[in-house]
Amino acid sequence: MRGVMIPFRKMHGLGNDFVVLDGRETKLGLTPRHAAGIADRHFGIGCDQFIVMEQPPPGADVFMRIRNPDGSEAGACGNATRCIASLVADQLGKDRVVVRTIAGELPVERLPGGLWRADMGPARLGWQDVPLADEVDTLHVPLALGPVADPAVCSMGNPHATFFVDDLDALPVAEIGPRLETHPIFPDRANIGFAQVMSPDHIRLVMWERGAGMTLACGSGACATIVNAHRRGLTGRRATITMPGGDLVMEWREGDGHVLMTGPVATSFSGVLDLAAYAG
Numbered sequence: 001m002r003g004v005m006i007p008f009r010k011m012h013g014l015g016n017d018f019v020v021l022d023g024r025e026t027k028l029g030l031t032p033r034h035a036a037g038i039a040d041r042h043f044g045i046g047c048d049q050f051i052v053m054e055q056p057p058p059g060a061d062v063f064m065r066i067r068n069p070d071g072s073e074a075g076a077c078g079n080a081t082r083c084i085a086s087l088v089a090d091q092l093g094k095d096r097v098v099v100r101t102i103a104g105e106l107p108v109e110r111l112p113g114g115l116w117r118a119d120m121g122p123a124r125l126g127w128q129d130v131p132l133a134d135e136v137d138t139l140h141v142p143l144a145l146g147p148v149a150d151p152a153v154c155s156m157g158n159p160h161a162t163f164f165v166d167d168l169d170a171l172p173v174a175e176i177g178p179r180l181e182t183h184p185i186f187p188d189r190a191n192i193g194f195a196q197v198m199s200p201d202h203i204r205l206v207m208w209e210r211g212a213g214m215t216l217a218c219g220s221g222a223c224a225t226i227v228n229a230h231r232r233g234l235t236g237r238r239a240t241i242t243m244p245g246g247d248l249v250m251e252w253r254e255g256d257g258h259v260l261m262t263g264p265v266a267t268s269f270s271g272v273l274d275l276a277a278y279a280g
């Protein structure tokens with residue numbers, strides 16, 4: 001098959017890594033199979049999420065399409081939101097841009113020190129918003145597996161469950177993560193967070209991501225965690241969330257209920273890939 005050579009960029013936020021393609025000028029005709037092939041760490045380039053920048057709708061600076069390594073599409077990716085915003089802001093010579101996803105508009109601003117703050121929008125707390133299969137209290141979902149129980153759930157444009165635990169290091173995350181992700185209470189599956197509250201302004205978090213598995217950091221997971229921790233009375237509305245890849249500073253804003261996420265962005269390398277190699 002003749003090669004179709006496409007430039008790509010490899011970016012990450014706290015080690016949550018992305019292959020980024022630019023489909024703003026030319027439609028790339030990408031399928032879930034392309035995403036899965038390129039995301040594969042052995043047969044492709046390898047990444048936690050596959051991101052395509054597309055033409056922005058009015059009011060936005062870029063449309064960001066997000067796919068997991070299993071090919072599924074996601075409504076939110078906090079770490080990619082900062083990365084794509086930084087890329088587009090540099091290209092447009094701006095300090096503030098709006099990233100549009102299938103879930104909504106996310107304004108992002110440049111801060112001193114190489115940091116970016118994204119307004120990740122409102123946390124949605126209704127059981128249908130997450131969604132859950134049954135009408136239950138989203139602050140105490142009747143779900144237990146092995147050493148974890150009683151998660152709080154919410155939607156950040158994607159479904160999240162947060163289990164609060166006493167000893168994060170003792171958890172068999174790789175064993176219970178996939179079983180919780182696919183539990184029938186979550187008709188669209190869910191991202192699963194395991195959180196240990198260290199103090200009212202510091203949480204440690206390990207994420208099992210829907211369609212991706214364990215990642216070094218998850219921005220929307222950190223958003224869900226500050227929301228669920230505050231709803232449970234465990235923290236204030238602001239906290240530093242430490243994940244294996246590093247820290248995000250989080251705030252669940254009073255008034256409009258939007259979640260603000262501050263953290264770094266990075267480009268690892270750029271290259272050219274042959275799309276035809278991933279079509280079959």
Ligand SMILES: N[C@@H](CCC[C@H](N)C(=O)O)C(=O)O
Pocket residue numbers: 016048049066068073074075076077078079080158159191209210211212215217218219220221
């Ligand atoms: N890593 C992301 C979340 C990516 C999408 C997620 N796996 C889903 O399917 O909802 C983040 O930084 O938020």
